[in-house]
């Protein structure tokens with residue numbers, strides 16, 4: 178199957194999962210994860226109408242963003258503080274803010290670049306130690322600092338991101354996604370109408386589990402191999 182055909186099938190599956198959950202399909206945005214695939218594959222997807230792309234490494238994000246600046250690029254993988262400047266210049270949204278130190282570095286660079294950084298906080302929902310992410314109390318503390326002490330004034334937090342455990346147990350995966358949804362809803366209720374805490378997004382769901390994520394409220398699904406094929 179071609180990338181265009183894969184994209185059509187993924188979009189149809191997203192629509193079906195949204196409708197099954199009683200949601201309007203337009204409330205779920207597809208982030209096409211193009212990591213490891215050549216720019217030609219990205220261009221093919223863009224020609225087929227895909228606009229938002231995700232990369233997990235800054236070294237790969239930057240040249241692809243420069244080759245296709247008319248697309249919208251998201252950083253979805255872990256970010257080192259020494260690459261924050263490049264990340265902010267290339268990415269419209271950083272999904273993977275997983276520490277206070279990183280948030281601090283992002284705020285500082287955003288100020289230096291005179292821009293607002295748009296981010297999600299990555300939460301460890303799988304309880305797997307090797308997965309990056311804040312735990313919920315840590316995220317809560319960062320948001321409270323922003324809301325009550327005007328901390329990180331050059332940052333807007335658009336929501337939460339999480340990755341489910343690597344398992345076939347769909348009940349467990351759904352439970353982890355539901356936890357992320359509950360955390361986002363609780364934060365959004367605590368900081369309503371805060372201009373730097375819109376908290377509208379839940380980035381969860383990949384090729385293997387996006388239907389479960391949409392059922393639990395995902396607004397951004399990050400899908401790679403179902404569109405571009407298996408990575409070598």
Ligand SMILES: *Cc1c(COP(=O)(O)O)cnc(C)c1O
Nearest residue numbers: 210233253383384399400401402
């Ligand atoms: C690679 C990756 C994805 C996409 O995974 P697929 O299984 O290929 O859909 C999603 N999110 C993150 C953080 C990734 O690194």
